[in-house]
Amino acid sequence: MSIEVSNLSFSYGDRLILDDINFTARDNQLLSVLGPNGVGKSTLFHCILGLLNGYKGQVKLNNINSKGLSIKEMANLVAYIPQSHYPSFNFSVFDMVLMGTTNQVFHISSPGQKQIKLVKTALERLGIIHLKDRGYTQLSGGERQLVLMARALVQEAKILILDEPTANLDFGNQIRVLTQIKSLVKEGYTIIQSTHNPDQTFLFSDMVMAMKDGKILAYGTPNEIFTENLIKNLYGVEVEIQSLYGDKARVCIPKIIIKN
Template identity: 55%
Template structure:
């Protein structure tokens, strides 16, 4: 299993955020995490990454107890693409990716030819090697997101956590990023990403995890998990799930908006 979580709970002071979560994510699986704002999606990710160590329960990443791993060891198992990224310096794209290759270097060591080759291989795998010597701050938002995925690949971790990776992207770039992520899962990586769009889960994910009030409301095949009733209750909005193209695609339709048109 890529990730195994058992009886996970987390609180900020007296405010309980996560409550007794138990689930496992197989290798080579793309999981979409759904849930309204404030239910604990980002907190769950921070716990899995070891950034919020004050949790109770047990987390194993690729069969290894998270609490027993050093920062360097965690970096070899799991990589992270945050919800937002504000670059400060005008690094070339290849240098941004190269920064992720240091988990196998000694302190203050300089990346060498092997690390540079790894960075170029990651860019090629995502299909953006032509951007290698472009300035990172001068490429589009969609291209920047693909660069961050390449950087996660260059880290050589088997599991990638992505916090709303398409939240600031236009429709075309959203589809390109999600298609790229799905292909990486097909190649054997395990990817867990949060989204606010149930349609993305239908179209791209192998499994869907639903969080509600800090609890695991549902987890499984998106066609079985995402129902009109669940989405309506989750977002306090009357929703109807419709099937298209012989049930190859499903979409969530806000009923009241249709009635008003």
């Protein structure tokens, strides 16, 4: 599976949000999109998913133009985890995850044993099987994010788009989720995530795309593009980057802390 974005531009009225975006994400690859708030990361994802159709340029999913795909065809290719989700009803965790299998059954059919097994496997994989009977609206923000991750897995789409998947998670669950994401990449998934964490981006990503003012500022492997100048350009803060374990990891330390 692959995502190929070519000459993509999008505007809200007269305000240009995305300006000539070009990149390719391939299977067995985690692409992290890094950039400040309001840079267009979520808008980019919505264009890829067909939730926004008024863009210029082209989006191909596994070499298929996304504009020609039906909702079910899109669901068979791509699963999406939004930043936040607030359902109208207090569905159980099990039922919330089971909803991710709707692309696998006919409109007048009910989920079968295959779908039920998929749900149990996903909940166990993410360590939340104990929550299966809990009401979704009664969960913490971090627990909800794990449930949405499970729902994406049961969809059995080989492309995952994750909008800040660790934003509401404590440190332990952040590492668990990112480890699961890397595991899925090794199984052949194509995954794009947006993030605000440079340290985790360097540690887990295969490719990084840095965005600012609706444009791609840098694109490449973490080793190629992670510099102190890049972080300053993106976020407006001076940092010192320290390498750890023979440059297998890098840590951004704000210089204001070092001076104090």
